[in-house]
Amino acid sequence: MSSGDAEQPLPKVALVGHPNVGKTTLFNQLTGARKKVGNYPGVTVEKVSATLFTPHGHEFELVDLPGSYSLTPNSPDEAVTRDVLLGDFEGEARPSLVICVVDASSLERHLYFALQVMDLGLPVVLALNQVDRAEEVGIRLNRQVLADLLEIPVVACQATSGKGVVQLKQAMRFPMPPPPIRKWKAPGLVESQLAQLTKDLRELEVSRPEVHAIHLLADSSYRVEQQPYLPLMAQIKAREAAAACIKKGMAPEDAIQKERFLTIRRACRAATHDAGPHRESLSDKLDKYVLHPVLGWVFFAAIMFLIFWSIFRFASYPMDFVENLVTAAQNLVATPMPDGDLEDLIVEGIIGGVGSVLIFLPQIALLFLFIGLLEGSGYMARAAFLMDKIMGRAGLTGKSFLPLLSGYACAIPGVMATRTINSAKERLLTILILPWMSCSARLPVYLLLIPLLVAGTFAQTMMMFLLYALGTGGALFAAWLLGKRIGRAEPPPHFLIELPPYRLPDLGYVGRHVLDRSLAFLKKAGTVILGISILLWALAAFPKAPSGSEAEQFSYSLMGRLGEAIAPAVAPLGWDGRLGTAMLTSFAAREVFVSSMAISYAIDEDEAGDDEDVRRKLREKITAAKRSDGSPLYTPLVIFSLLVFYVYALQCLPTTVVVHRETQSWAWAVGQLAGMSVFAYVAAFIVFQLGRLLGYT
Amino acid sequence: MAEALTAEPACDRNVTLSQAAIGCDLEVTDLEGPACRELREIGFCEQMRLRKLTNGRNLVCAVCGTRLALSRELAKQVRVAPVA
Secondary structure (H helix, E strand, O other), X not given: OOHHHHOOOXXXXXXXXXXXXXXXXXXXXXXXXXXXXXXXXXXXOOOEEEEEEOOOOOEEEEEEOOOOOOOOOOOHHHHHHHHHHHOOOOOOXXXXXXXXXXXXXXXXHHHHHHHHHHOOOOOEEEEEEOHHHHHHOOOEXXXXXXXXXXXXXXXXXXXXXXXXXXXXXXXXXXOOOOOOOOOOOOOHHHHHHHHHHHHHHHHOOOOOHHHHHHHHHHOHHHHHOOOOOOOHHHHHHXXXXXXXXXXXXXXXXXXXXXXXXXXXXXXXXXXXXXOOOOOOOHHHHHHHHHOOOOHHHHHHHHHHHHHHHHHHHHOHHHHHHHHHHHHHHHXXXXXXXXXXXXXXXXXXXXXXXXXXXXXXXXXXHHHHHHHHHHHHHOHHHHHHHHHHHHHHHOOOOHHHHHHHHXXXXXXXXXXXXXXXXXXXXXXXXXXXXXXXXXXXXXXXXXXXXXXXXXXXXXXXXXHXXXXXXXXXXXXXXXXXXXXXXXXXXXXXXXXXXXEOOOOOOOHHHHHHHHHHHHHHHHHHHHHHHHHHHHHHHHHHHOOOOOOOOHHHHHHHOHHHHHHHHHHHHHHHHOOOHHHHHHHHHOOOEOOHHHHHHHHHHHOOOOOOOOOOOHHHHHHHHHHHOEOOOOOEXXXXXXXXXXXXXXXXXXXXXXXXXXXXXXXXXXXHHHHHHHHHHHHHHHHHHHHHHHHHHOOOO | OHHXXXXXXXOOXXXXXXXXXXXXXXXXXXXXXXXXXXXXXXXXXXXXXXXXXXXXXXXXXXXXXXXXEEEHHHHOOEEEEEOO
């Protein structure tokens, strides 16, 4: 084989279907790839691909496209699916074959999308997923009749058990099946305009003129909104064709939609035997309680409390293990090395700095585990249902709650998950408030400071609950304020969501998700946090105090001087220079606050032979810290002011970068960073000053 | 008393989905309003059969074996009639 052959891109197979149809599970079954499986609509918001070999030995690239209800997109991620399938997505080759996944137990609902896909002029294979479930509810389906009617290969499968996966791989073979012929015929007027538009597009050298002509007539927004890959003249011609139909009382999009539904109904009548009226399922019974206006909230609060309580209760054992590892690593390096800057850099700067953040890995893993379980069980969509009323008061809908809830784990996937929101203004509002949902990177700060404020697991859990409520409440308040400024969405956003059946979460997938996120955290600790830790150590170690006294070193160092410079600015918050420095140094990543505190307090005290764990050690030092007048520095009021600051401050540069990417605007991204920083400062100021007025110190 | 025990939900003819009684098996007769295209695409198309499960600010319907939750404003755009 020549090298030129080797560079040929693999033929591409696209996997498409409704959100939550089991597309991602099927993707994993086909490729063996390990990918997160969620249970609420819109979990697939990024391009995911993998290579696979068919039983015939052919190699393909399988692409899992974002879930869509139709090719008339209602959200940015649905637009990605449409553009890739039309061959209009920049940098993405058009697929050679499309596998359209439909739910066999809900065929009539899913075939509309399948019929749109069949009009794209691409070879299509229909994957009838959930055949076992269809049989359970009494739906009898004749696969062969459906294949004959639609004139495409139809494969029955059950993605969760791997049933039908081999047959689906066998369907991916050369030569590809011919692209299906259009199965519907619009009224004469629309058909004639369609033929004329196809001719016009051909003359304008638009690729795939018939496919684009159908799409231009079937989707009014597609012919009005600017499309980068379509000449303006093509849209003008399409508008003229549509206007000719509308003039005679027939909107082409309505006529085409109607014909497609008639075709679906004929196919379903011929190929399926209806199960009869709806029978109450276990999910229906559970939803009576879970969606109940009162009990639903009790259930929601109980779940949240259980999550936070578990984070405090169960994480201590693995945390002790990580702490012991860090201390052992420090001793291992410190024992054979002579005292000096190099030993200090490795023991305090690198191992101490990174270790102080690494200790929180078990709690972060636990948080991701719980969020994975909630997604996998189908509860997430119910939480969105409940929250819709509250979100409505802030000018949002329950749909915004799904990305916001993901924000509890990490703001970045949360910001990306907003692509499922159809209203542009609601999406922007959600992105702007999302970093106020307390993410896992805030946990190290909370877990260091909360035990200094209250004792006992219950009180600590309640304090954690309060901090999360402060963040969420602040976010909704900000949405209400910002909504007035940027204007309400037109038309007003409405709530429409699928409630998937409850199911036992797939522990394998949830486990892999937790592992992926934990590895991402470790990578961050090994790169960003390591780099900042070394920088912080250098700031605290240089320049050297002329006396050589460790007690004088901190105030002589750059960090100490920075602290002195910033002290007046943070004094109204009750903080000293060290805290001000820790706040500044954690500007890029908030968990660096802990490393910064560890390095700042480790540098001026003799650590030799100390085998206590890092966190407890640090807490003891913080408790013992005094102001220049001898009064304790870390009073409960100061700690609360610190906590409030960290609830509201953005302090995560990757989030700012992602917000810029998603909003296509540096003004929104930088404005969010500045706005949240000012809000955090003002909130901490109010807490401290109000506390003092009330007589606290 | 016997009547109360065996009472079926009162399923009026030609009402909107927001007005229909809980527990009724219904058929979509018409869609009117700005969101009707989106409603059709998610499953509320003409002649589709459904059962209304809950009422409230957002209501839940079983459509084609799937539970869909939608706001009352959207439900007002869906006209339904009891299944014959």
